[in-house]
């Protein structure tokens with residue numbers, strides 16, 4: 425790359441960003457299948473703690489007190505059950521960090537292996553992309569966080585103010601790790617979460633609430649189906665009511681969310697119904713995710729869905745007397761917003777990105793999914809997402825990250841650290 429508006433000091437640090445090293449570190453990290461709730465989720469924290477200690481940072485690696493954290497009224501929820509989990513924070517010095525680089529180390533399961541071209545946890549370099557589970561969501565971001573610190577350390581440049589790396593588990597199923605990190609008292613004056621934003625900066629998250637809908641029926645032999653009540657058929661008007669609710673809630677959305685075809689999706693992800701082909705099913709259980717609007721109280725959003733179900737049930741002769749139930753299970757992500765009044769962090773990251781890419785300042789937008797952003801923003805820290813990869817590839821069998829974005833983000837983080845902590 426050629427450089428514009430960069431000081432000699434900045435050029436000195438950027439010289440220690442090494443593309444081959446970044447790719448190697450990413451491939452190694454993908455090989456640890458740190459699916460949320462798995463043993464490998466704990467293993468990866470220990471591997472990364474060793475790397476952070478080798479960078480001569482003060483490392484806090486601690487075992488989470490799961491009974492206490494999960495019984496806290498503010499606990500954000502989880503879907504994977506764990507008997508152990510680890511927190512990991514590495515700081516360059518005493519005092520509140522000027523800047524925190526944050527990333528989650530857990531990944532979602534691989535899904536149907538038949539849809540993958542290769543083993544999900546054996547990363548492959550494919551042209552200018554690295555492919556594999558967790559590449560963009562978000563091990564490339566984790567690698568960038570460490571590599572930016574490594575570049576600063578290797579350059580020998582002394583930063584007078586402290587900075588920190590915070591690596592968390594359990595982001596994918598609710599935010600256990602971020603909650604525990606804040607609970608332990610770790611803070612910072614500003615936080616960059618290197619979730620994939622493909623050259624944009626995300627300053628707000630919609631929320632997402634996981635719910636379970638149970639629809640009753642009456643079993644009978646399929647040959648006399650008229651003698652029973654099919655829970656599947658009773659689900660259909662409820663499903664239509666949920667679709668109408670989604671449509672209503674997406675008519676007029678926040679400007680940061682306006683680019684999305686559906687800003688706040690309501691989507692059923694899992695349906696189980698019946699246990700025998702020639703029986704009328706007596707129960708349907710549908711599980712889904714429900715988008716929470718920017719600035720919306722999750723409790724109000726829950727009430728709106730419960731009312732939509734109750735209204736649809738009231739219109740059906742069977743459901744009127746056999747009410748379907750809604751339960752709020754698993755991850756409960758409120759929406760979150762980076763303080764719009766404080767533009768310093770956005771300006772810092774936007775200028776750094778423009779300087780390393782020699783392009784325009786990145787576009788600002790909201791994201792339609794929940795993340796740790798809302799927990800950090802809720803704790804009073806200006807927080808945004810800026811990281812390598814395209815979130816549309818996350819959680820799918822084509823998950824990949826462009827090496828060029830991994831390099832550019834790492835370089836931007838180097839500049840952000842230098843410009844904040846000198």
Ligand SMILES: [Zn+2]
Pocket residue numbers: 528561562595619
């Ligand atoms: Zn993520």
